[in-house]
Amino acid sequence: xxxxxxxxxxxxxxxxxxxxxxxxxxxxxxxxxxxxxxxxxxxxxxxxxxxxxxxxxxxxxxxxxxxxxxxxxxxxxxxxxxxxxxxxxxxxxxxxxxxxxxxxxxxxxxx
Amino acid sequence: xxxxxxxxxxxxxxxxxxxxxxxxxxxxxxxxxxxxxxxxxxxxxxxxxxxxxxxxxxxxxxxxxxxxxxxxxxxxxxxxxxxxxxxxxxxxxxxxxxxxxxxxxxxxx
Numbered sequence: 001x002x003x004x005x006x007x008x009x010x011x012x013x014x015x016x017x018x019x020x021x022x023x024x025x026x027x028x029x030x031x032x033x034x035x036x037x038x039x040x041x042x043x044x045x046x047x048x049x050x051x052x053x054x055x056x057x058x059x060x061x062x063x064x065x066x067x068x069x070x071x072x073x074x075x076x077x078x079x080x081x082x083x084x085x086x087x088x089x090x091x092x093x094x095x096x097x098x099x100x101x102x103x104x105x106x107x108x109x110x111x
Numbered sequence: 112x113x114x115x116x117x118x119x120x121x122x123x124x125x126x127x128x129x130x131x132x133x134x135x136x137x138x139x140x141x142x143x144x145x146x147x148x149x150x151x152x153x154x155x156x157x158x159x160x161x162x163x164x165x166x167x168x169x170x171x172x173x174x175x176x177x178x179x180x181x182x183x184x185x186x187x188x189x190x191x192x193x194x195x196x197x198x199x200x201x202x203x204x205x206x207x208x209x210x211x212x213x214x215x216x217x218x219x220x
Contacts, residue, residue: 041212042201042210042213043155043201044210045209092154092155099145099157100205100208101157102147102154103154104153104154105154
């Protein structure tokens with residue numbers, strides 16, 4: 001199994017600002033995933049981040065809004081740019097290791 | 112395209128009642144199927160998974176799920192729920208992990 005930590009665990013941000021969320025895994029993994037869970041809804045995959053290549057974004061998500069870094073096999077960041085209240089969500093990092101493991105999530109509130 | 116549909120959005124049961132949560136998927140190829148649980152204030156945990164073999168899969172905490180290929184279903188069951196089973200339950204299908212809408216289970220003590 002993989003142990004995943006995320007920072008920050010929660011934040012309250014002003015409209016128009018950006019927030020970078022960090023994801024750290026206790027083992028080396030090839031694929032890391034970023035999900036969003038909007039209030040009362042299910043999880044939606046934002047993008048897949050492989051080390052050494054550009055992230056692959058799902059329909060409806062773009063790099064300018066959600067830039068992702070993957071500098072090594074244990075770490076990734078997701079930035080939520082130019083935030084609006086609609087970006088208020090829980091953002092989850094996930095890794096694949098036989099099955100998918102999820103981080104505790106970052107709860108974001110945009111005012 | 113892959114999709115997952117969970118029929119029950121909010122289920123309320125009394126303790127010791129039996130549970131069945133429906134999950135149907137749409138996917139053209141070989142599927143890997145999962146049930147995840149999210150307890151209040153906690154992060155997602157894997158309950159059980161199906162990759163191949165015996166279609167009746169047993170997971171943690173007494174949960175099981177049956178893969179019925181002809182019905183494109185992967186329903187979650189538990190013969191007797193406990194108050195501690197109160198949580199959000201998500202069915203998911205792989206290639207890329209696609210989640211159903213989730214089912215909120217509330218168990219009354």
